[in-house]
Amino acid sequence: MLQRLNDATEWDIIIIGGGATGLGTAVDAATRGYKTLLLEQHDFAKGTSSRSTKLVHGGVRYLAQGNIKLVKEALKERGLLLKNAPHLTNNLSFVLPCYSLWQKIYYGIGLKIYDVMAGKLGLGKTKIINAKKTKELLTTIDIKKLSGAIIYQDGQFDDARLAVNLAQTAAENGATVLNYCKVIKLVKASDRPEQAVNGFYRSAKEKICGVVVQDNISGKEYALKCKAVINATGIFTDEILQMDNAAAEKIVSPSQGIHLVVDKKFFPGSNAMMIPETEDGRVLFAVPWHNKVVLGTTDTPIESHSLEPKPLEEEISFILHHINKQLDVDIVRTDVKSVFAGLRPLVKKGASEKTALMPRDHTIIVSNSGLVTITGGKWTTYRKMADDVLNKTVVIARLEKRTCVTENLKIHGWVNQTDTKDALHFYGADAAGIQALCIKDATLSELIHPALPNIKAEVIWAIQNEMAITIEDVLARRTRLLFLDAKAAIEAAPGVAQLMVKEMAKDNTWVQQQLSSFYAVAKQYLVA
């Protein structure tokens, strides 16, 4: 795919950013038949898109705010994603503990409405249960003062694996998708020659007609021509807006959310817990995921942003305090297997009111140069966001109009039935390919680390089929070791490096560089 950058031909659409938004847009653009290129500066989903709470949801929070249209749209997207990527998603029961009859009525009615709003794509009926039944479902919950609970259904997924499968879906439909390629410049041309009008020069409008991209592995630069550029860079949105126009107003204010991952023994069983309101009015979840439990999240406005945001001490204490309040066991810092932080690209209120072209959770902005920016939204609605931004881009770049076909598009790996007991079920149809590697070489069925079910063949598969280039790609986003158990991931890294060095024909210097950069990242996921 990198070689295609040497062709002098013009791309219809270049997408900057390989998170949920950019990858969804690449799938949509490629399946509409546009010549599509997606450029990601680091790895796919390195940014916010690997750091979510892993929920495919309508957003109960929006329902409480009365934003019915938004919830309805997200519930439709939830249903579509569960159908189109069954290997990566599942229907999950959420238990919402209640401490008074009033809470049972209030949340019970709210969540019944949530269920009804999903219509045919609903995942199951909302029920009200008593305290005894609640204790059976959440065995570690503190039953004192508990009046009962509401059980409702929502969706769950593996975010980074969905990102990788979307990249594959886009590529299979003709798109070129590249990780480790950073856009460093936007190229512009006048939309008409300078000309005198009534003796005065009318300055020509500068329109975007290409980008300069740097291959972050080789350092090589490419100048590429295109008809349209879409900025889907999440928390980096302002950097691209200012690359386009140095005076552009900043529109994004990042808000950090962290998650703690703990052992399943704190939440045995298969149900999630939802705390609808913490002391300061936030929603908190405990969600079973890959045989561990994800606790989160927080909402902390921050000044600066990075690809590897740092969890704050007070965020860790906040989550432990509120989760422990519900339980009759105590989760302490040393029980935390991994902590990860993500940044929401929240659009500043003024900016979204002034510039939003649609009243949605996401914001689309068209700059004078023709640059189309999309930001905000959530993973659940990535497909709808892609549809919206492409409809806008087609008009702006005067591309031939073509209809969106992603509503029923099967995502790479789609299978009719998955056996969730099979450790490889997240690969869907690709599981057979991984098993075939093990048949060729029996050592590849060995575990990467004794604490987790991932096998060595997954490393080889990730290199050969999923564009994994670094140890971090393998341990953080192709497998999820770093997010599930940071200490295990650190211990597994030398073994993974040995598999990679052979498969990729690298040398010892590469191994040393890779290990030291992986350790630098991974130590942030440890809670000391």
Ligand SMILES: Cc1cc2nc3c(=O)[nH]c(=O)nc-3n(C[C@H](O)[C@H](O)[C@H](O)COP(=O)(O)OP(=O)(O)OC[C@H]3O[C@@H](n4cnc5c(N)ncnc54)[C@H](O)[C@@H]3O)c2cc1C
């Ligand atoms: C704590 C938290 C929990 C969440 N939980 C959920 C949830 O449970 N369910 C849900 O539906 N949503 C959830 N969300 C929201 C969801 O994760 C985000 O809406 C989504 O991941 C944003 O994707 P994105 O593609 O816009 O941004 P990103 O994933 O950040 O992608 C932007 C990409 O652009 C790349 N980039 C930047 N500059 C350049 C450049 N110059 N050249 C090339 N590439 C560049 C970056 O490297 C990055 O990979 C959560 C968000 C947070 C923060």
